[in-house]
Amino acid sequence: MEKLKSNIFFKIGVIIFLILILLIPTSMVKDLIDEREDVQTNAIDEVSLKWGSGQTITGPFISIPYDRYVKRFNKKDSINEIVKVKEWAHFLPENLDIRGEIKPEKRYRGIYEVVVYESKLKINGNFNNINFKQFDIEKANIHFDKASLNFGINDLKGIEKQVSLKWNNKNISFNSGTSNKQIVSSGINALVPLRKDSIVNYEFTTEIDLKGSQYLYFTPVGKTTDVNISSDWNTPSFTGTYLPDERTVSDQGFTSNWNILHLNRNFPQEWTGSKYQIEKSSFGTDLLLPVDNYKKSYRVAKYAILLLVLTYMTFFFVEIMKKVFIHPIQYLLVGIALIVFYTLLLSFSEHIKFNLSYILATVLTLTLISLYTMAILRSKQIGFFIFSILLIMYTFIFTIIQLEDYALLIGSLGMFVILGIVMYFSRKIDWYDIKLGKE
Known part of the structure; x- marks a missing residue:
């Protein structure tokens, strides 16, 4: 079991499995957005039926x-x-x-x-x-x-x-x-x-x-x-x-x-x-x-898999670089927090402006994940690092949502830059001779 715990390829497999599992509630979030939009449409139809x-x-x-x-x-x-x-x-x-x-x-x-x-x-x-x-x-x-x-x-x-x-x-x-x-x-x-x-x-x-x-x-x-x-x-x-x-x-x-x-x-x-x-x-x-909060919420939800992958990749590299161990259950809880972000965004946007809703949901989610990271790794430095990385990613998604006409261009350039950063920091890692946790 100890060997399995420190096996990097086993951890990668677990992460991929968690991402696939978390896509199920992500699709449920999209269904929830559609449902709330239908409720809005029914409300409009009801008023229109009586007024004209x-x-x-x-x-x-x-x-x-x-x-x-x-x-x-x-x-x-x-x-x-x-x-x-x-x-x-x-x-x-x-x-x-x-x-x-x-x-x-x-x-x-x-x-x-x-x-x-x-x-x-x-x-x-x-x-x-x-x-x-x-x-x-x-x-x-x-x-x-x-x-x-x-x-x-x-x-x-x-x-x-x-x-x-x-x-x-x-x-x-x-x-x-x-x-x-x-x-x-x-x-x-x-x-x-x-x-x-x-x-x-x-x-x-x-x-x-x-x-x-x-x-x-x-x-x-x-x-x-x-x-x-x-x-x-x-x-x-x-x-x-x-x-x-x-x-x-x-x-x-x-x-x-x-x-x-x-x-x-x-x-x-x-x-x-x-x-x-x-x-x-x-x-x-x-x-x-x-008001286009439902359309924007749906567009944000479409990037859920991207946020999951980048967040888990960040935690995975923290494990490698800092020689710490994060349990799959802890990965799962972080993933659930990322999913809850979308329900927070949707519920807030029905009462306040979308941009403010996004900022509020982002701050709450990143604070929760960062505090949880500090608690499980006993390191404020890693907690602030996770907060900073996630803030950059959420800001990136927010920028894509605002620049609708240039979303593909900005998204492609952003992914290119992210890939470059990952390749840079992983260039000296010997993947065949690496174990998770402290040696």
């Missing part, structure tokens, strides 16, 4: 029903018969101008913050392309009297007050729901008067007070679509198919402007049926909370 979910404004567009006659085989009578089928033709506006203001606020569900908002949108534009000649449909089959102007809105409970439409100086009230489901499945509609004997320019204006959460998007349905949004929120993310042509972000908030042409998207100004999924062209603003 993320909103996408699609429209306005005019839908006009018409009759189409098709030949169909009647199996019962074994004859071909002519059947009348109801179809829809859709027309998009010539010009669309949207100006809006977003007023966000924070709500809380337990320890989690959720961003909700109230918005005031003024929408105006015009239609001058209501023409069926290109579709080769007879006027007698077109129901101009049932033409409707539709707005797609994701969550109708976000509408705060009655929405009215000014259509060529005529006031019209909107109804709940869309006249058909071919373009959007949720929204509002209003019957609008159209002339069927000539092409007329129709101007419209409406205002929508809309509540929502997380984001506000728009779909560019105009031949020319101009969207101007302002808010006092200072951490927006402009996402979707198009980025703003102009944007200004400061501590006081942001302003943004999009100007999109029909040539920039992949659907026309008029069509029949459900040929196009126009919501895929939406764009807008995410109201982000400056």
Whole structure:
């Protein structure tokens, strides 16, 4: 047993075995991070469900029903018969101008913050392309009297007050729901008067007070679509198919402007049926909370094996250089302390900023390991040495987390330097003639 105790290759095997064993709780830590992130998502969904979910404004567009006659085989009578089928033709506006203001606020569900908002949108534009000649449909089959102007809105409970439409100086009230489901499945509609004997320019204006959460998007349905949004929120993310042509972000908030042409998207100004999924062209603003603690915690956890290997390597070289003996159980306890670091980091980051959480968890973990090292080796010098080495390693990981775009570069250079240091200090060790502990 004494020979086995001082056998260096046996100790290396034990260390490798411990590292592999400790990867199991490490993976459990990653699962815990995912679980806590799911809890946060559920909290956000719960608040959004009651207040109003993320909103996408699609429209306005005019839908006009018409009759189409098709030949169909009647199996019962074994004859071909002519059947009348109801179809829809859709027309998009010539010009669309949207100006809006977003007023966000924070709500809380337990320890989690959720961003909700109230918005005031003024929408105006015009239609001058209501023409069926290109579709080769007879006027007698077109129901101009049932033409409707539709707005797609994701969550109708976000509408705060009655929405009215000014259509060529005529006031019209909107109804709940869309006249058909071919373009959007949720929204509002209003019957609008159209002339069927000539092409007329129709101007419209409406205002929508809309509540929502997380984001506000728009779909560019105009031949020319101009969207101007302002808010006092200072951490927006402009996402979707198009980025703003102009944007200004400061501590006081942001302003943004999009100007999109029909040539920039992949659907026309008029069509029949459900040929196009126009919501895929939406764009807008995410109201982000400056909180990414779960993503950062997960990234730190990905380096767990690196920290385990480097920490155990440090203790192993201390054994060799200082002629001391560290029991495998003591290695195991140090490894468990390293794993507890991640749970400390995760729990702290849910209540305070991530960087401060990392510093606090690091100080607590390194202090525990250093004091334990002093106790088992009876050497303050070795304890301070372990503390210093581990502090450098944790600072290295912290730097990688902060420099996300350069993480691979910094990580590769750091590993190269660490490998060089290990090779330097181990260059004179005779691995075939070395025993652990005091001779």
